Amino acid sequence: MDAIPYTIKPREDTGLYNGRLGIWLFLASEIMLFGALFSTYVILRLGALEWPRGASLLSVPLGTFNTVILITSSVTMVFAWVSLKERSLGKYKRYMGFTILLALLFIGVKLFLEYIPKFHHHHYPSQSTFLAIYFTLTGLHALHVLGGVLVNAYFWGPGAKMWKTEPERFTNRIEIAGLYWHFVDLVWIFLFPVLYLL
Amino acid sequence: MMQKESKKYIGVGLTLFLLTAVTVAARQLNAGIALAICIALMIAIFKGSLVASFFMHLASEKKAIYILLLSTIFLFIIMIGFILIGRVNVYEGLSHVP
Numbered sequence: 001m002d003a004i005p006y007t008i009k010p011r012e013d014t015g016l017y018n019g020r021l022g023i024w025l026f027l028a029s030e031i032m033l034f035g036a037l038f039s040t041y042v043i044l045r046l047g048a049l050e051w052p053r054g055a056s057l058l059s060v061p062l063g064t065f066n067t068v069i070l071i072t073s074s075v076t077m078v079f080a081w082v083s084l085k086e087r088s089l090g091k092y093k094r095y096m097g098f099t100i101l102l103a104l105l106f107i108g109v110k111l112f113l114e115y116i117p118k119f120h121h122h123h124y125p126s127q128s129t130f131l132a133i134y135f136t137l138t139g140l141h142a143l144h145v146l147g148g149v150l151v152n153a154y155f156w157g158p159g160a161k162m163w164k165t166e167p168e169r170f171t172n173r174i175e176i177a178g179l180y181w182h183f184v185d186l187v188w189i190f191l192f193p194v195l196y197l198l
Numbered sequence: 199m200m201q202k203e204s205k206k207y208i209g210v211g212l213t214l215f216l217l218t219a220v221t222v223a224a225r226q227l228n229a230g231i232a233l234a235i236c237i238a239l240m241i242a243i244f245k246g247s248l249v250a251s252f253f254m255h256l257a258s259e260k261k262a263i264y265i266l267l268l269s270t271i272f273l274f275i276i277m278i279g280f281i282l283i284g285r286v287n288v289y290e291g292l293s294h295v296p
Contacts, residue, residue, distance in 0.1 A: 014262040024263050028270040035274045039281050047285070060222065067218050075211040078253050079204070086200050182253040189214075189245045193238035197225050 008168045023176045027183050030144075034187050037140065041133050041194065052130050054196040057123065059114065063196035066109050067188065073102035074185040077152075077178045084171040089163050092174070096156045099181070103149045110142050134195055141191060144184050151177050210252045217245050 006018045014021055045051050054060075076098040083091035115135075118124075125135040155170075155177055162170040221241045225234070251257040256267075 015260040031270050064222050071214045078207050179254055182249050186246050186249045190242050193242050198235055
């Protein structure tokens with residue numbers, strides 16, 4: 001008997017395997033977390049006497065570049081899952097590898113081309129309300145990207161051994177990792193215009 | 199079957215790139231801040247719904263997930279409601295953030 005039931009077969013009542021329901025419950029909590037922070041942004045902006053246009057403090061080209069990077073990584077992530085549905089571990093490894101590299105590129109741009117130059121120019125969270133909410137929102141998002149990299153790297157490396165013994169269960173795991181990854185992309189889709197363009 | 203799915207995902211990806219370009223280009227219009235916010239948020243909502251519907255398969259998800267997400271939205275609206283009530287009910291002089 002399996003220690004954990006419904007890892008492949010859907011439950012009769014929900015029509016979902018457990019992992020899929022679990023990740024959506026987790027994503028619901030994430031919606032509340034980022035929703036609270038977006039609300040904080042709105043309240044702070046509405047209450048501010050002056051609010052800088054994002055472009056006056058942030059680099060729009062770098063923000064646009066990072067948006068393109070994350071969208072591309074979402075496409076490669078979904079193709080990693082499609083590759084497993086097509087029973088091709090080799091293709092999966094390529095697409096997942098690209099996803100991880102793109103995520104590392106996103107973090108690299110954020111850290112070395114945005115955060116560190118800002119610190120050199122003495123732009124700290126304590127300097128203004130805008131910078132405080134900018135660093136909070138983007139910092140929390142970057143931590144989510146880092147978490148995604150760790151999970152995806154595990155499934156690209158040692159975690160991929162499961163493909164030999166339980167291919168369907170492994171495919172489901174990648175679908176779950178993908179749902180998380182697309183959510184991280186979705187959050188950035190809102191962060192970019194709100195912080196950089198408005 | 200999967201080939202058709204692949205084409206769909208590529209189409210969604212290309213649309214997302216195009217809409218990102220439109221968002222950045224719309225900034226150059228020098229429209230008023232209210233209009234700029236409306237345009238940027240409408241595009242962001244459309245892009246977000248594309249990601250959720252196709253990449254996250256929400257377009258063909260099970261009822262349990264829809265109930266879960268609707269409950270989340272309901273709770274989120276309650277949370278925003280409390281925040282807005284708190285904002286209205288403040289002393290004069292505390293209504294602005296320095």
